[in-house]
Amino acid sequence: MKHLSRFLAASLLVLGFSTANAQDENNPWAVSIGVNAVDIFPTGGDLINQGEIFDEFFNASDHWNILPSVSTLSVGKYIGDGFTFTVTGSVNKIENAGELPDGTDVPADDLSYYAADGRISYSFKNALKSGWFDPYLGVGGGYTWVDENGAGTLNGSLGFNLWLTENLAFNVQTTYKHVFEDYDIPGAGGNLNYPPTHFQHSAGLTFAFGGKDTDGDGVYDKDDECPDVPGLEEFNGCPDTDGDGITDAKDDCPDTAGTAEFNGCPDTDGDGVPDPKDECPTVAGLADLNGCPDADGDGITDAKDECPNEAGPVANNGCPYQDKDGDGVLDKDDNCPDVAGTVANNGCPEVTEEVQKKLNEYAAEVLFDSGKSSIKEQSNARLAEIIAILKEYPTAKFTIEGHTDSQGRATNNQRLSDSRANAVKTYLTENGIDQFRLSAIGYGEDKPIASNKTRAGRAKNRRVEINLVK
Known part of the structure; x- marks a missing residue:
């Protein structure tokens, strides 16, 4: 096309601004590419034999002008509270431009179409509490060239993103462009809006990127496992306060250097039980007794054993059982430990x-x-x-x-x-x-x-x- 330079200029303009269908503060930037269709038919002027607005709106075969290649580029940035600012550049060919009053086609022999537009849009994704369906409304303006003629436009947009992943969406949008200037169309017999007021539809892919770094540690929030606390890049933005190579979030002892074997905790007495789980951290003991020693081997730690040098059961606090009343029934089984009884009556005397x-x-x-x-x-x-x-x-x-x-x-x-x-x-x-x-x-x-x-x-x-x- 003879005005390809205009499209390149518009593209550079787009890339220089913030843009399109951004997700949120964690992925504020987005770039969209796709195809567009220009539909002049439902919005023509009085001298063109057109229908009312939205008349034959979906008659793509007769009225839509589609360039079979990537023809739209958008860049956008999330502003906040659901609002996004978007700049779009597009290119097309006009071959279907409606009919003159005498029934002949409006002269449109591969007319070039270029547009640079900006808009503010509001997303309803959060209001709908949806993670993937992202409808929006937008308003803005731009400038459109058809062949040698250019005009400013007031635009209203309706579209939606279908988020396939966190960073990739399928985008569909339709924009109504109202033109304020009149131009002569050769052979039309009068002044017409040219570029005319028209619809521009688009479809394509949106790629979200960029990020917010709340804690200022150089790791974007979307990649930062600890977004509110400054940390180190090698630990995905999480801190390691004691410098033992284990992040605080995974370190059971974040303020005391330890080993990976014990999730960042030390083992002061070297008995294989880390200090936080060792009830006797300064005296080597047994793992099954939480790091405490058991001198008589009765399964009760010395600190809790009332007879630490004489094995006894747990039920009797580590001491061997006694039979205080001497009736042959051990105190643990004797329902009357202070009164002699019989075995048959669980150590209690029987009423004869x-x-x-x-x-x-x-x-x-x-x-x-x-x-x-x-x-x-x-x-x-x-x-x-x-x-x-x-x-x-x-x-x-x-x-x-x-x-x-x-x-x-x-x-x-x-x-x-x-x-x-x-x-x-x-x-x-x-x-x-x-x-x-x-x-x-x-x-x-x-x-x-x-x-x-x-x-x-x-x-x-x-x-x-x-x-x-x-």
Whole structure:
């Protein structure tokens, strides 16, 4: 083309400015290359037989002028808050320019087309919370030459980027260019906008690059593994405070030089356990004991072993088990370590039938005020003997049962038996017997042990029993 120099000049102008479809602050610069199509048909003047704006907008075969080669170059820079400034240079041939009123084609014999444009665009990518779909709107202006004629234009753009990777996108854009000047078109019979108001479409690839260096360490944020802290290039922008060749982020001891074997930590006592994990960092010990020594080899560190020179189990703090009550059951298994018992009863003494009988002999002598659950004071001696027996069997549990004769209403007898059983339980717990070892229940007149037809029988039936829970 005879005006190729104009396109080269426009390209140099573009490269001298900031530009196009930039991503964000981490990749602020972008360069786009592609092809463009110029469509004059929907926007022609009164003297050209054209349609209204957007008429036959997608009729590419009849109205679009496409140069089958790379014909568009854009450079852009991200400004901030979603805004980008873009400068674009393009070149084309005009072969389809519409029709004159008499039906003949507008003279357009391979007219050259050149344009240099600038715009401010706003991206909706963040508003849509999308990582790949990046639509935008733009407004700007430029200058367009068709053959020898040139004119300024006011431009409005709509487009989108499809980001294939962090730095590569497929770009599609359409721009409406409004022309403000009139020129003669040979053979048109009057003045027309020439270059005319028109659409310019483009498609191509966008390459984002450049970067922000927040911490000023010479490594761009997009490549800086520690973008907010100055670091070294050999560590991808991360610092190494202790100079041990391990970055602080990966160094378990960033302020103390160590070795890679221990993730940057030292091993002061040389026992193979790094200091932060060594509970005894100045004394060589064993790895399975967190670096502490174990003189008697019982698996308990000397510092926690109450018998450091005599092996014993962990459960007994490193000391061998004892049998304080000498009943043949080790204290660890003895439910009554201070009272001799039997192996069968886990080291606790067993309540024999003789003891059970004695308990109920004493319980039968616990007397109450007539028709009440208050215990007579004369029963205190027997209750003391009951308490003494219960204390000899500290793990045994007992049920205190209340019984009455059959005189009176059954509901009253049931209530009275409950009250008397609980009165005995309360007395025993208030005098040293664990309440969780005792339960109380009343049976009313349901379980007589003698005839209720005689005074002596009824007296026997009015009783309290204390029975072992087996």
